[in-house]
Amino acid sequence: MFGPTYVFDDPMTLGPEPSSKIISHAHGITSSASKEEDASQIVIMNLAFNDGKFNGSALSVLGDYPFFQKYKEMAIVGGSGAFRLARGIVTAIIYTYNDTTQNEIIDFHVLVLHY
Incomplete structure (x- = not known):
């Protein structure tokens, strides 16, 4: 599966429950970029x-x-608004994954330094 590219706009909530308060959205692009066995x-x-x-x-x-x-x-490489010139890391661990729908809930932890 080398090359497929996906665009996403996913809600980010305070907790892992789908009913949890939305505080942000993750907008982005993912692309399969590895020809190795470990996708x-x-x-x-x-x-x-x-x-x-x-x-x-x-x-x-x-x-x-x-x-x-x-x-x-993943690296935080910048930001805007209150996060102008931000640097840091985002760590991700899959909380749940549904093989049928291919939906997942991911637990993000954000450590950010900003001015």
């Missing part, structure tokens, strides 16, 4: 906040998303 995607995304004190601000994230590894880590 991996490259992720380019913005975490666009639409609630609270960071409303209107966004974090820009870039990184590798290896399918079969439990722990994933």
Whole structure:
């Protein structure tokens, strides 16, 4: 599966429950970028906040998303609004995955340094 590219706009909530409050959206592109057996995607995304004190601000994230590894880590390479000149990391662990629908709930932890 080398090359398929997907565009996404997914809600980000305070908790893993689908009914949890939406605080942001993850907008981005993923593309299968590995010819090796351990499938991996490259992720380019913005975490666009639409609630609270960071409303209107966004974090820009870039990184590798290896399918079969439990722990994933992506770099924060910038941002806008309150996150101007941001740097940091986003770690991701799959909380649940539905094989039939291919939907997943991902637990993101964000560590960001900004001015």
